[in-house]
Every structure is written in structure tokens, then in C-alpha cells.
Amino acid sequence: MGQGVLADFFPRQSGILGAEDVPLSVIADAVGTPAFVYSGGHVRSRYTALTHALDGIAHRVHYSLKANACAGVLATLREAGSGADVVSGGELYRALRAGFTPDDIIFGGVGKTPREIEESIRAGVKLLNVESLAELELANEIAGRIGLTANIGLRVNPEVAVESAHHYTKTGEKGHKFGIPYDDVVHGAREALGYEHVRLRAIVMHVGSQLRTLDAHRAGAERLLALVSAVREAGARDLRYLDLGGGLPVRYDEEHEADLTGFAAIAKEAAERSGLEIVVEPGRFIVANAGVLLTRVLYRKRSGGTEYVVVDAGMTELLRPSHYDAYHRIDAVDESDASGSIVADVVGPVCESGDFLARKRTLADVGPGALLAVHSVGAYGFVMASHYNARPRVAEVVVDGDRWAVATERETYADLVRREHEHLEWRTLR
Numbered sequence: 001m002g003q004g005v006l007a008d009f010f011p012r013q014s015g016i017l018g019a020e021d022v023p024l025s026v027i028a029d030a031v032g033t034p035a036f037v038y039s040g041g042h043v044r045s046r047y048t049a050l051t052h053a054l055d056g057i058a059h060r061v062h063y064s065l066k067a068n069a070c071a072g073v074l075a076t077l078r079e080a081g082s083g084a085d086v087v088s089g090g091e092l093y094r095a096l097r098a099g100f101t102p103d104d105i106i107f108g109g110v111g112k113t114p115r116e117i118e119e120s121i122r123a124g125v126k127l128l129n130v131e132s133l134a135e136l137e138l139a140n141e142i143a144g145r146i147g148l149t150a151n152i153g154l155r156v157n158p159e160v161a162v163e164s165a166h167h168y169t170k171t172g173e174k175g176h177k178f179g180i181p182y183d184d185v186v187h188g189a190r191e192a193l194g195y196e197h198v199r200l201r202a203i204v205m206h207v208g209s210q211l212r213t214l215d216a217h218r219a220g221a222e223r224l225l226a227l228v229s230a231v232r233e234a235g236a237r238d239l240r241y242l243d244l245g246g247g248l249p250v251r252y253d254e255e256h257e258a259d260l261t262g263f264a265a266i267a268k269e270a271a272e273r274s275g276l277e278i279v280v281e282p283g284r285f286i287v288a289n290a291g292v293l294l295t296r297v298l299y300r301k302r303s304g305g306t307e308y309v310v311v312d313a314g315m316t317e318l319l320r321p322s323h324y325d326a327y328h329r330i331d332a333v334d335e336s337d338a339s340g341s342i343v344a345d346v347v348g349p350v351c352e353s354g355d356f357l358a359r360k361r362t363l364a365d366v367g368p369g370a371l372l373a374v375h376s377v378g379a380y381g382f383v384m385a386s387h388y389n390a391r392p393r394v395a396e397v398v399v400d401g402d403r404w405a406v407a408t409e410r411e412t413y414a415d416l417v418r419r420e421h422e423h424l425e426w427r428t429l430r
């Protein structure tokens, strides 16, 4: 992968890979492995690059917590000026806890429960983006019951062709579970206008993630603009936002970096033609290349012609290789551990053959004890961790210049069973 993307914030100094000015070996020695390490400087630089690209366009960036909800990362983004985008009651709770004000939080998601809808209306979120007419009706009902008005966005499925790295990360093609089917949106808007306890504030899309080109954003924006006109004709007077969602890509390996100039051109045209404020909801773009996963080599072995590097992290910490067949660059932290190279599968300790971090990968010829850095894990890494095989969740560390802090402590065995009853208290029907 192009060194340029990472080298600024993960430089090698005297042969040791660092996060900004802190050697990763120092962090691994202090907190153990596996551990996620995030560069606050990288997070800030990505947020700034995006807002600068959108300079001169009425817009607001709402960082999507789904990608990485580490408190240290959230604090960095809030301080930089970002809003938040959440997709569950749990994420709403995290966003509020991190100090985002309710009117700077957007709440989306395809399957919100009545409780989540009520919590978000009570909190007073900027937008409750509904994904079906049934959800719209429920939001109106709940808002009425608690005596409040819900600010609504209609999440549209623009039904455009989406080109992303994996079919699991496409969300805006015809028939997907997300959003209101395109042809139902104007009807949905009429319903909304007829409801007493909702105010229609936004037309919304989110077409997919890690989008290779801007085609889906461009085609989707065009489709939204047509809806804005139709919805206004139907009587909408309170529209204020056009939400283009997330999906901007990052460079994991050979991919192109996101075309911010091209994206800004789409946003500018959409803003001018609609007169609305543009909302963007980036997740991966902001954090993916801000994180590394530190893992130590436990064993080397050879089986049936395959060379294996067995490490102490696996699919429980980083699901992406297994779930999306994703590529993550892997480097030895200490150059002196890396004399010569091998072609190997880098696998974790989990009892499942899908547990790998890399396959048939050319990497440093590392032995037991060597520390490895798995790159570009800042998005959809720790947030997708599981307890499978009763593996405690690992630590999260944030770095800022020459300072670093543990943002999330490594779980203990006791944490694994904290909510479990050792002795069952049986209940009976009578």
C-alpha cells in the first residue's frame, strides 16, 4: 500500500514503528496484546480534509459512530467540531456520554425499537431518519403520546447501482432492506405532512460503504433532488437538510483514495439546486487508517504445504478478513524482527478455520514473540469484536503526539461472566 497514507501518523523511527511519536512497542509492553491503537492526529486530519473540501457549501459532518465508538476517538471528533450519526439506542447513549449535544445527533437504522424511537425523541435529536412508513407512523404515535414533536428525515432507497468492495456493504440498490422504496417516498411525505407530531426536515440516503467510485453518490443525489421537488409540491415547507450518507472509501491496499473534490462538486450542486443544507455521515473515511491492531506471534508451523503464523489476535478482535475477505497490511513493529520474507497465513487462536487475519500473504519472516501491526483497522474493527471462545475484549489506546492514554481497559475473565447467574433462580407459572 502507498506508504504516504500511513507514514505520516504511523512512522518508523530507528527501525521501530510508532503511532505518531509513540513507539508501538512501548504501548504493547505497557498494555499487552492484542490492543487497538488509534492516532488522534489522523482522525483530526481526515475530519478537517473533508470539511475543507466542503468549504463554501452549507453543510455539516456527522461522524458515524458505527465505525468506531471509542471514547477517545469521539472526544477528538467532537472537539474538532463534528456532529454524530448513530444507529441504535446504545450508540445514542455513547454519543450523549461523549458530549455530543442532542441537536447534533442524527439517529438512523432499519429496525429501531419503540423504546429507541422514544429515547431519541425525548433526547431531542436533530433528525430521526425513518426507514419505512410503519416506522413513520409509530414515531408520530410515540411523539404524540409523550407530548413532543419528532424531527423526521425520510431515508430513501434511491435504487441506484452501487459498486462497493463487498455485496454486504451495498445498501442503496433496489430490493435492499434499507430505506423507503423510491416510489413510496412521496406518499410517505404526504403521510408525514398529515401527522400532527412529526416535522419533515430531511430527505436522506446512504447507499453503501467503501464505494469505489462516486457514481452511486451522484446518481443517488440526482434521484433525491427529484424527490425534494416532488415532496415540496406535495406541501412540505419545513425541509432543511439533504443527507447524502456515508460511504467514502479509504485506501487499504491498492485502492484509490476518496475523491473529495468530486464529492464536493456533487454536494455543491445538490445544495444549490435544493437550497438545503448538506449532511454527510462518514465513518470509515474518518477512522479506518487511524488504527492499528497490535498482536504478538505465538507460534510458527507448517501444515500440508501452508506456512502458518499463529498470533494472539483473530476474528474475535478483527472480523473483517473473515467476514468481508478484507485485506489489511501487516508489518513487523521492530524491523530487526523482519530479516527475509515468507508467504504465510496469519491466523488467530479461535477454533474455526475462518479465523484468519491474512492468507497467502508475503510478510516478514517473524518468529514467536515478534510484535506485528495490522494496519487500517480503525473502522469496523473493535466495534465488531465478539466474545467467541470466551475471549475478553481487548484494550483501546489513543495517541496524540507524544502522549498516549488507555481509552478502554482490557476485559478480565470476571467481566466475561459479570451478567451471568451462577445459580439459576427458577420461576414457575404459578
Ligand SMILES: *Cc1c(COP(=O)(O)O)cnc(C)c1O
Binding pocket: 064, 066, 067, 085, 087, 108, 109, 206, 208, 209, 210, 245, 246, 247, 248, 281, 282, 283, 284, 285, 379
Ligand atoms: C454505516 C453508516 C454510515 C457510515 O458508512 P461509512 O461507509 O463507514 O462511511 C453512514 N450512515 C449510515 C446510515 C450508516 O448505516
